[in-house]
Amino acid sequence: MFKSLWLQTAYSRDPYPALDQDVTCDICIIGGGLAGIANAYYLAKEGKDVILVEKDTILAGATGNSTGKLTAQHDFVYAKLLKQFGLDQAKLYYGVNEQAIEFARSFAKEGEIKAADSILYSQTKHGTELLRHEMRAYETLGIPGELGKNSELPIHIDATLTMPNESQIHPVRFGQHLAQLAVEAGARIYEHSDVVLMDLKKRLLAMKSGHEIQFTELILCTHYPIEALRGLQVMKLAVDRSYIVAAEGNMPLQGQYISVDSPKRSIRTAQFDDKTFFLLSGESHTAGAESNTEVHYKRLNTDVQELYHLDTLTNRWSAQDPQTPDLIPYAGIISSSMPYVYLSTGNRKWGLSNSLANARIISDLIVGRDNNASQLYAPDRTGFxxxxxxxxxxxxxxxxxxxxxxxxxxxxxxxxxxxxxxxxxxxxxxxxxxxxxxxxxxxxxxxxxxxxxxxxxx
Structure with missing residues (x-):
């Protein structure tokens, strides 16, 4: 019950080995979530000698505990980005996330990805005004969208804003497949391999096992850097925790939904192994700030049973994700004084598309390829x-x-x-x-x- 639906239904696989010797590499990646695996894939395909180390098992963190929505509709965000960053940068944010989705579609196998409209919905007049405001941003940015009342949900809906032809994935099966492609391209993946010390001047990682990794360049794909490095990224990230419950039921949805009103709710269904699962998430709060977290699961359970008339609850889990102060994730060189250390974090619960986008930005920086989004996502960007x-x-x-x-x-x-x-x-x-x-x-x-x-x- 406490394990996510995705982790419970992952592909059967042999574990990756633990690091049992001293090694050297061109690129060392810390963190075996989707961002780390995508970086390993991109860079191994470029001929780099890549090592990825994960302290537990790959995909068991934020990726394996996500909702599995692979979309560029990141809640009510484009009106905010347009105001804060202007036309070109807001359009760029949408573009790199759509490119990430296209990349995923290019290799995902059947059962790992499915087309789905992404839909914001309102249940109040105030929420509907927010949707109208967001729709105007879509029109300004050239984002496909439709304001109307497009809902399959058996609840009161005042209005919807649809971004058509987005995607949803089984994040663990999808990530396992990408990890396999990374290994086939030459990457080495090590599980149960804890990093306990980073000597960035010597470009050396000390492992809990006593072994060492000598690297040329380092990518931190953990939620936070292991230490508060230059730039104090730790102090610029808030951490938010939310909850998800899954129930078995015969109500497959064509769309995936998120409310703009309170209480916040995110909704989708998943179909695999001849079963349909209904997923409801929400109940966010600052990570670590509450002790009685059982109440959040109970509220979601009540909604599933009373609003959607589903009783067979199969899974419940929670996830947390850092958020930068300006909504854009961090992906790039962590400090100009250490141009060989890269950071990928701050995805604000939209880490599936942003993890792939982050990996493309970082890998392009490493191989010397221009990427228009590198400044927008730069960890040391100014203008706070x-x-x-x-x-x-x-x-x-x-x-x-x-x-x-x-x-x-x-x-x-x-x-x-x-x-x-x-x-x-x-x-x-x-x-x-x-x-x-x-x-x-x-x-x-x-x-x-x-x-x-x-x-x-x-």
């Missing part, structure tokens, strides 16, 4: 200006939680990243850190970084 307040609030959360946590949660284990008190997550049975999003299993072992060392539960 109006976003500075949000960045300061994110930093302030760390200070607040560090102090308050030690005063009010004196029995909670201390996060091994930066010393914040963790909080027990009842719904997922994990220790969650509210400072930078680290998560630990019940036994104290690291589930998600930036922490690299287990909790001391004694």
């Amino acid at each position: 200006g109006s976003f500075l307040l949000q960045a300061l609030k994110i930093s302030g959360l760390v200070v607040t939680e560090f102090t308050g946590g030690h005063l009010t949660r004196t029995n909670a284990p201390i996060c091994t990243h930066m010393g914040c008190r963790t909080r027990w997550n009842e719904g997922d049975e994990t220790w969650d850190c509210p400072c930078h999003g680290s998560r630990f299993r019940k036994d104290g072992s690291v589930l998600e970084g930036p922490a690299t060392k287990p909790l001391n539960l004694k």
Whole structure:
């Protein structure tokens, strides 16, 4: 029940080996999610000697716990991007995500990908005004869209905004296939291979096993860098957690939906292995900020049963994803003083298309190919200006939680990243850190970084 539908129905496969010797490579990638695997594929195809290391198993993090929507309709975003970045940059964001979808379609096998319209829907007059505002942005940017009332859902809908012919995927099967293609192109993938220290000046990674990786260039495809590197990217990312439940039922949808009103809900169905599953997600909050997370699952369960009349719940899971202060992910050189270290993060829960887009940007930078989106996605981009307040609030959360946590949660284990008190997550049975999003299993072992060392539960 606690395992995602995607991880539960992954392809059967042999595990990739753990790193058991000292190695050298052109490119080392830390993180075995879709972003890391796509980078491994792109760069191995370019003839680079690529190593990817994953501390657990590939695709078991954000990718395997996503909704599986592969779309450029990233909620109510284009009106905001148009205002913040202007016509050309907003159009570029749409373009690189559509290119990512086309790339996925070019190699995905049957059962890994399916065409689906992406649909924003409103249930209030205020929400409908937001849709009209977003539709005007679509028209300005030349994005195909239709404002109307296009819904198969058995709930009240006031209006819809449809982006036609997008995609949805089985993210784990899709990612496993891409990993296989990366290996066939020459990439080496190692699972259960923890990085415990990065010496960036020496271009050396020390592994938990005692072995070392000597690299020429390094790509960080974890949620956060293992350390707070130059540029303090950790302080510029908020982490949001949301919840998903799946139920078996005979109601396949042609579209995939997300509401613009509160409470936020994301809806899709998935069909594979002769079964149809209904997925409902929402209930977002700042990662690590709540202990009684069971209530979020209960609300989603109630909606599934009362609104959609489905009783056979099969899976429930949660996911978290960092968000940059200006909505655009980070993909590129992390600092001009270290032009051989690259970062891919901050996908704001739209990591499937953005992971593929990020990988194309980074791989193009490494091989010296022009990519028009490199400045838009650059981690060291300037112009934070109006976003500075949000960045300061994110930093302030760390200070607040560090102090308050030690005063009010004196029995909670201390996060091994930066010393914040963790909080027990009842719904997922994990220790969650509210400072930078680290998560630990019940036994104290690291589930998600930036922490690299287990909790001391004694």
